[in-house]
Amino acid sequence: MLASLSSSKKLELLELLEERARRKRLNRLKSYRPYSKQIEFHTAGASYRERLFMAGNQLGKTLSGAAEAAMHLTGEYPDWWEGRRFDKPITMLAGSESYELTRDGVQRLLIGPPLNEEDWGTGYIPKAAIVGTTRRAGVSGTLDSVTVRHVSGGASTLLFKGYDQGRSKWQANTVDYVWFDEEPPEDVYLEGITRTNATGGSVAVTFTPLKGMSTVVARFIMPGEDPGAIYRTVVTMTIDDAEHYSAEERARIIASYPAHEREARTKGVPSLGSGRIFPIAEESIKVDPFEIPKHWVQIGGLDFGWDHPFAATGCAWDRDADVFYVTKVYREREATPIIHAAALKPWGAWLPWSWPHDGLQHDKGSGEQLAQQYKAQGLSMLPERATFDDGTNGVEAGLSDMLQRMQTGRFKVFSTCGPWFEEFRLYHRKDGKIVKERDDVISASRYALMMKRFAKVKADAAAWKFSERKVV
Structure with a gap:
């Protein structure tokens, strides 16, 4: 078809293609297509003031941070956007470990190559939206601020910072949004939060946790009794979530890192060293989902919660080989038994449910035991709390x-059980004691394992309905 075109038509086509490439190059934001984990991070901004995107190296965490920053600065949001929106110009702080690293990372992704001013506008802030820039003295190609046109009228202000200058350099006027790319020192992080207090602004953090269980990491994954924890969330992204890598590329990348950095650089898992409760390679227990054979028995496990999530697992036991499988998971916070039961009943009315000792506690409002509330909602709750064959129920014995x-x-655990693996990667001890944070799905699977002797073969739906009629 191309060969049949005249020279003038070919030239016209070439000019059109070049113009399309130019427009795409000068409006990179318009072509941003995030992966599911990046969307999860963006969407969380509508519900949480502080967000941590903890991911491995080269998986797209900084890229997603830059794309979101550009959206807030310009007010240009895509149709799929469900995160927080700013309907007027904002003031934003963004930075990394030093001004040089801020220039080469944050600034490059937002504005374009720092040492080539002709290419400014090829980052995530569209060229047409860049109203003006100011330079920072002493560091070649480094910008101090950028003025960005907002779709509502007026202009947003972006200020670049570096952690190495100390918290005092982050003491700007009140701002609406702070983006920390790479892990900040605790004092710098707290200063960033302080700058957003008056506006109810947002704080986004994107990094690979190479510093291990630092105070900033612990703030998100080990909040303890901190009442502010309800305003924070963490999204983790592993190399398996990066859709631009093939299986062969993933294997090559994983093998390229030294063993002690492998989990941090490929899974976004902070180094826990000897503190890990399960010092097992994730790949050794992960299996692809398959249809459960009819003769295998199954059981569910519950872990009650409100402030910390309620969790449930569906499990199967191959008694012949004595292999226990976690096949599906559920995790949700601040919802009632009616909501949880509605989500779990599709797993099967026949499925027996194991539950912990706090299921014996009475609800302050109704006076009814927790376990009885779930039974009333249609779950087949086992008559007694989870124990081993000898009647004991020690956590250490279960682990x-x-x-x-x-x-x-x-x-084994099905690869589709993402929340289970999120907890598995971070489950650890501190000073010899189990850290009871972010262990809800794992606890639910432990209760199911303890009570596997009560697991049942999946009932035929028709037979189950007939037996129900007989009982009635």
């Missing part, structure tokens, strides 16, 4: 059983 099974190939 030891899980670990031994993992080490011997008798505990």
Whole structure:
């Protein structure tokens, strides 16, 4: 078809293609297509004031931070956007470990190549939206501020910073948004939050946790009794979530890192060292989902919660090989038994549910036991709380059983159980004691394992309905 075109038509076509490429180059934001984990991070901005996107190297965390920053500065949001929106010009602070690293990372992605002014406007802030810039003295190609046109009228202000200058350099006037790319020192982080207090602004953090269980990381994943924890959330992204890598590329990248940095650089997991409760390679327990054979028995596990999430797991047990599988998970905070039960009943009315000792607690309003509330909502709750065969229910014994099974190939988890693996990566001890944070799905699977002796073969739907009629 191209060969049949006249020379003038070919030239016209070439000019059109070049113009399309130019427009795309000068409005990179318009072509941003995030992965599911990046969308999860963006969407969380509508519900949480502080967000941490903790991901491995080269997986797209900084890129997503830059795209979102550009959206807020310009007010240009795509149709799929469900995160927070600013309907007027804002003031934003953005930075990294030093002015040089801020220039080469944050500034480059937002504005374009720092040492080539002709290419400014090829970052995520569209060229047409850049009203003006001011330079920083002493560091070649480094900008101090950018004025950005907002779609509502007026202009947003972007100020670049570096952590190495100390918290005093982050003591700007009140701002609406702070973006920390790479992990900041605690005092700088707290200063950033302070700058947003008056506006109810947002704080976004994007980094690979190479500093281990630092105070900033702990703020998100080990909040303890901190009442401010309800305003914070963390989204983790592993190399398996990066859709631009093939399986072969993932394997090559993982193998390229030294063992002690591998989980941080490929899974966004802070180094926990000897503190990890399950010092097992994730790949050794992860399996692709498959249809559960009809003769295998199944059981569910519940972990009650409100402020910390309520969690549930569906599990299957191959009694012949003595292999226990976690096949599906559910995790949700601040919802009632009616909501949780409605989500779990589709797993099967026949499925027996194991539950912990706090299911015996009475609701302050109705006076009814927690376990009874879920039974009333249609879940087949086991008559007694979760215990081992000998009647004990020690946490350490349960974790030891899980670990031994993992080490011997008798505990497997479907790869679709994302929340389970999120907890698995961070489950650890501090000063010899189990850190009871972000362990809800794992606890639910532990209760199911403890009560596997009560697991049942999946009932035929028609037979189940007939038995229900007989009971009535």
